[in-house]
Amino acid sequence: MAESRASADTIEINVWLADYPFPTYDGEDFLAPVRRRAEEFGVAHPEYRVVIREVPFPAMAQEVARAVEDGTPPDVAGYYASAGRTALDTLGPDGRPLFTPVGRAIGGRTEILGEPVVVDDLIPAVRAHHSRGGELLSMPVSATTFLLYANRTLLAEAGVTGIPRTWEEVEEACAAVARLRGGPAVTWADHGWLFQQALAAQGGPLADNDNGRSGRARTVDLASKEMLAWVEWWRSMHARGYYLHTGAVADWMGTFQAFAGGRVAFLLDSSKSAQEIVGAGAAAGFEVAVGRMPYNGDVPYVGSAVSGDSLWLADGLDEARRDGALAFMQYLASPANAAAWHRATGFVPVTGASADLLEKEGWFDEHPHQRVAVEQLRASDCSPAALGPLVGDVAAIHTALTGAMEDVLTGDADPAARFVRATEEAQRALDDYNADCDGPTPRTPRRLVID
Numbered sequence: 278m279a280e281s282r283a284s285a286d287t288i289e290i291n292v293w294l295a296d297y298p299f300p301t302y303d304g305e306d307f308l309a310p311v312r313r314r315a316e317e318f319g320v321a322h323p324e325y326r327v328v329i330r331e332v333p334f335p336a337m338a339q340e341v342a343r344a345v346e347d348g349t350p351p352d353v354a355g356y357y358a359s360a361g362r363t364a365l366d367t368l369g370p371d372g373r374p375l376f377t378p379v380g381r382a383i384g385g386r387t388e389i390l391g392e393p394v395v396v397d398d399l400i401p402a403v404r405a406h407h408s409r410g411g412e413l414l415s416m417p418v419s420a421t422t423f424l425l426y427a428n429r430t431l432l433a434e435a436g437v438t439g440i441p442r443t444w445e446e447v448e449e450a451c452a453a454v455a456r457l458r459g460g461p462a463v464t465w466a467d468h469g470w471l472f473q474q475a476l477a478a479q480g481g482p483l484a485d486n487d488n489g490r491s492g493r494a495r496t497v498d499l500a501s502k503e504m505l506a507w508v509e510w511w512r513s514m515h516a517r518g519y520y521l522h523t524g525a526v527a528d529w530m531g532t533f534q535a536f537a538g539g540r541v542a543f544l545l546d547s548s549k550s551a552q553e554i555v556g557a558g559a560a561a562g563f564e565v566a567v568g569r570m571p572y573n574g575d576v577p578y579v580g581s582a583v584s585g586d587s588l589w590l591a592d593g594l595d596e597a598r599r600d601g602a603l604a605f606m607q608y609l610a611s612p613a614n615a616a617a618w619h620r621a622t623g624f625v626p627v628t629g630a631s632a633d634l635l636e637k638e639g640w641f642d643e644h645p646h647q648r649v650a651v652e653q654l655r656a657s658d659c660s661p662a663a664l665g666p667l668v669g670d671v672a673a674i675h676t677a678l679t680g681a682m683e684d685v686l687t688g689d690a691d692p693a694a695r696f697v698r699a700t701e702e703a704q705r706a707l708d709d710y711n712a713d714c715d716g717p718t719p720r721t722p723r724r725l726v727i728d
Contacts, residue, residue, distance in 0.1 A: 292351065295334040296332060305621075308329065314614055317608075322604065338363050342367060358587060362671075368719065377593075379414065393607060399610075402659055402664070422581045422650050424547075425545055427543050435456070435542070463519055464541045466529045467526050467682050470675075471545065478573065479579065480579035484496065484666045488661040499697075511682070523535065533557070547584075551646045553623075579660060580658055612628065625651055
């Protein structure tokens with residue numbers, strides 16, 4: 278191997294990363310910091326050149342599958358957290374899984390090409406989400422969860438002094454706001470991720486086989502007692518006039534604008550948006566407080582599902598290319614670089630050392646709203662339910678969930694009956710997905726939508 282490396286040209290590592298339509302806090306395009314990390318890595322390791330390809334976020338799975346057909350798959354591909362099962366089921370030209378587990382490729386090493394291996398320092402909930410059977414499948418570089426944002430100025434006027442922690446406390450706070458001025462007091466988007474978060478907090482699985490983590494998920498249950506507890510609470514909040522329904526599914530912008538415009542006192546949204554939401558409040562003349570996502574106080578709190586992007590390593594790479602790819606992953610997640618990524622984008626720092634560095638620098642003291650997500654993820658018990666599902670065609674499952682909720686909110690549908698029907702819809706989609714991947718002649722799933 279040493280001879281081939283000495284005589285060969287520079288080794289190119291093709292890294293495909295999901296690109297998002299929002300800039301960094303410094304006003305750069307989203308992946309500009311990562312491109313700098315790639316250049317730095319090349320300077321430190323002149324035998325390598327990391328080539329970054331930017332792929333629109335929803336299209337990663339389709340683009341990788343198309344590249345396999347063309348014989349040009351990437352060495353590394355960044356998949357959204359909900360697409361883990363899709364990445365596992367994507368096949369290479371030889372009909373075998375395209376990707377190999379990162380943990381297996383690292384093989385217990387503590388450094389690769391001089392770059393310290395940081396996987397053992399990943400925040401436990403983040404590592405566990407991207408693992409199966411204790412083996413790390415992919416290398417997380419971004420992490421998010423869901424938080425509660427509160428208009429502290431309005432709450433003070435309503436006599437509410439603390440940030441609600443449970444659903445019941447949210448109701449009480451909303452009632453106080455309604456007494457002050459009438460109208461709705463809280464909003465959030467009707468999106469599948471909210472359902473996942475509500476289930477995770479209550480310890481309710483979405484799918485069988487430990488949420489798809491001890492074996493392939495073959496059945497889903499969208500009408501479990503945990504799901505219906507969330508749906509019934511949501512419905513009651515709407516019926517009492519506390520919840521603002523904007524009238525559209527996945528209306529992230531509409532809910533954000535309602536909060537930023539002072540129409541509601543509370544917003545449930547991604548931890549990634551903390552800086553933007555706090556800034557919007559300041560621009561509008563009110564203080565924003567940030568708390569953990571409220572949970573069902575009638576059952577023990579279990580955890581918060583993880584989202585964000587993770588890097589998958591192609592199988593069958595020669596040793597030099599494989600180690601270059603692994604070393605670049607570790608470099609991206611080094612304490613300094615993971616902390617810098619957090620400061621630039623608001624994603625949760627993925628390792629303990631990067632969070633500790635931010636704490637030591639005083640970053641979290643100056644930006645306390647950025648500390649909350651770290652604390653919430655650290656509170657997870659990392660059980661299969663808390664980690665969220667590893668299941669095929671999550672997009673179809675989300676569509677079934679959001680469609681059912683719309684019927685409950687706007688069509689007065691019975692929650693139990695409607696979510697039984699949603700389960701049937703989602704089950705058909707999962708059956709179709711599994712038929713592609715788990716038959717006598719497996720193939721890459723035909724439906725590759727990321728949501």
